[in-house]
Structures are given as C-alpha cells and as structure tokens.
C-alpha cells in the first residue's frame with residue numbers, strides 16, 4: 169500500500185464506513201478521514217465505530233467546495249451518493265444532481281489540488297434499462313434467468329459485461345454516475361492523475377441501512393426479523409426478479425487488491441458484482457430469510473411495474489476476476505446470516521431505522 173492519507177467521502181455510509189474500518193484493520197498506520205453529511209438515516213450509528221478505530225470524521229457536504237478544502241490527501245475513495253435509483257423520479261432531482269454530479273466535480277478538484285489518486289464507486293445502473301429489459305430470458309419456477317443467446321453486445325448467461333452499450337436512458341441516478349465516470353476519465357487524462365472506476369451491482373451486508381428504494385437484501389431480512397409485511401412489486405408480482413449481490417467483505421477484498429496494485433488497475437473501468445452464483449430472486453430471498461430468521465411474513469403482490477425496475481441484473485465481472493484471480497467468499501446463506509446476526513446484535517439501535 170503506497171498511501172499514507174486516505175479521504176473517504178460518504179465515509180459514514182454503508183460502503184465507506186466498512187471499507188474505512190477494514191482498511192484501518194489491515195493497515196494500522198494509515199491515516200483515514202471519513203467525510204459525510206450524514207444525510208442517510210443510520211449513518212450516524214457508524215460514528216462511534218469510526219472514532220473507536222482511530223479514524224477521523226469530518227461532517228461536511230461534497231456539494232460545497234468550501235467543505236472540500238482538505239490538504240495532504242494521497243487517495244480519495246469516493247463512496248458518497250444519493251444512491252437510490254428512484255431519486256428524482258417523483259421529486260426534484262436537485263439533491264441527486266448536486267451530490268452525484270456536482271459533488272464528483274468537487275471531489276475531482278480535491279484530487280487535482282492534492283495530486284491524489286481516486287477510486288470511484290460507480291454502479292451497474294449506468295447500463296440502459298431498455299437494453300437490459302429487452303434481453304432474452306427464460307422464466308422458471310422461482311425466477312427469471314438470463315440466457316446465452318443474446319443480440320446485445322456484452323450480454324451472455326454470465327450477465328452484463330463492460331462492453332454492454334450505454335447509449336440509452338438508464339435513470340437519473342445512473343446518468344449522474346455515467347456522467348461522473350466521463351469527467352473522471354477527462355481529469356485523469358488532462359491532469360495526469362490516476363483513477364479506477366468500479367461499476368458495482370448490488371452490494372450488501374452488515375451496516376447497510378436498507379430501505380424500499382435501496383438496500384433490498386437488508387430490507388428483506390429486516391422485515392422478516394421484525395415480522396412486518398413486504399410486497400413483490402412488478403413483473404407479475406410473483407417475486408421472480410433477480411439480482412446478483414456482493415457481500416461487503418468481498419467488495420473490500422476487491423478494492424484492497426486494486427489499492428495494493430493501483431498502477432496496474434489505473435484508468436480501468438471494472439464491473440464488480442456477485443455474478444450468477446451469487447444471485448437470488450425475491451422469492452428465493454424470501455425462502456432464505458424464512459430459514460435464517462425462522463419467521464414467515466405476509467408478502468403482498470403488486471402486478472404493476474415500478475419505474476426504472478429491471479427484470480434481472482447479473483454482473484459479468486470476468487474482466488476483474490481474471491485480472492485479480494479473486495474468488496468471492498460469501499454466498500447467499502452466509503450473507504443473509506451475517507445481516508441477521510448484525511440486526512440481532514444491534515436490535516434496539518436498528519429497529520427505528522429498519523422497521
């Protein structure tokens with residue numbers, strides 16, 4: 169690890185705080201500063217954990233360049249965001265655009281002034297909805313499966329690879345991320361900086377403050393844990409939509425490899441997600457939640473599709489996997505069990521947020 173001073177924007181959030189704590193564990197001499205405006209409900213719960221680990225916290229907003237006047241940084245991990253794909257659809261897109269796009273510019277200015285490297289958490293949502301929902305699939309008893317005979321570049325039964333086209337709408341959220349990626353590439357080129365972009369599928373695990381529009385795996389476990397209702401929404405209302413997921417521990421392993429070998433990953437754009445082996449339909453997730461929590465809850469059926477929803481998303485991470493040689497360690501049952509245990513251990517603090 170060639171870095172001494174790391175700034176993690178969104179450092180009190182699910183990804184940012186987990187990465188901060190794991191980095192501090194692996195590299196105790198590393199100085200880590202987490203920067204967050206605590207917009208996400210529940211992010212405040214991570215503050216004592218950061219403090220106890222010797223991580224500095226700055227309460228600031230990436231929308232404000234004045235808050236971003238931070239010096240002596242040699243690496244920026246950009247993990248802040250309004251991360252909901254529904255953001256801006258029925259409300260003003262201002263917060264989304266100002267955080268996810270203007271905020272990226274402020275982050276890039278910080279990296280330029282510090283001559284720091286940047287690692288950016290992008291999303292599989294950069295891929296257009298229409299193309300994904302037009303892919304060939306089969307419907308089996310518990311799920312939709314993506315098949316091998318695809319006409320769209322970058323799509324196969326392994327999922328969606330980086331060569332998938334990006335020339336159609338993808339949600340405002342996805343657009344802010346793709347626009348950020350474009351700006352990052354320009355900053356790297358123009359100012360001779362170094363950077364990596366990770367397009368992540370669903371990430372999950374302990375300390376994710378799951379809610380209806382973001383963090384569906386945690387939401388599902390929590391609703392089972394607290395014995396509350398859920399709904400299967402869209403695509404016939406049967407819960408056959410599929411997502412792959414990556415446990416936060418596996419995402420950390422991937423980021424650690426990149427940070428340890430930044431030069432070799434520099435300027436790369438990588439899909440990082442669980443893949444077919446780590447994918448579940450909502451129906452299958454329900455079964456697993458019943459097994460792990462011991463509770464069965466009422467799940468209603470709403471047939472109408474939700475805006476920006478996808479029949480399935482499976483990340484084809486072959487490019488990263490082949491380069492790094494990594495294998496994901498946490499399967500579905502381990503992931504759901506980890507989330508369950510975390511809720512059980514922190515029930516009083518989490519109940520007002522997750523139920």
Ligand SMILES: NC(=O)c1ccc[n+]([C@@H]2O[C@H](COP(=O)([O-])OP(=O)(O)OC[C@H]3O[C@@H](n4cnc5c(N)ncnc54)[C@H](O)[C@@H]3O)[C@@H](O)[C@H]2O)c1
Pocket residue numbers: 177178179180181182183184203204205206207208211228229230231246247248249250251267271289290291292367368369370371372376377383
């Ligand atoms: N969790 C996932 O499934 C997933 C998937 C793909 C990509 N991502 C990306 O990973 C990154 C981290 O996501 P996450 O799951 O940890 O979300 P999160 O909501 O848990 O964390 C984001 C943090 O950013 C903070 N934040 C929001 N607006 C801010 C602002 N204007 N200034 C400073 N801080 C601000 C929030 O308070 C929160 O603590 C995001 O960029 C997200 O788009 C997440």
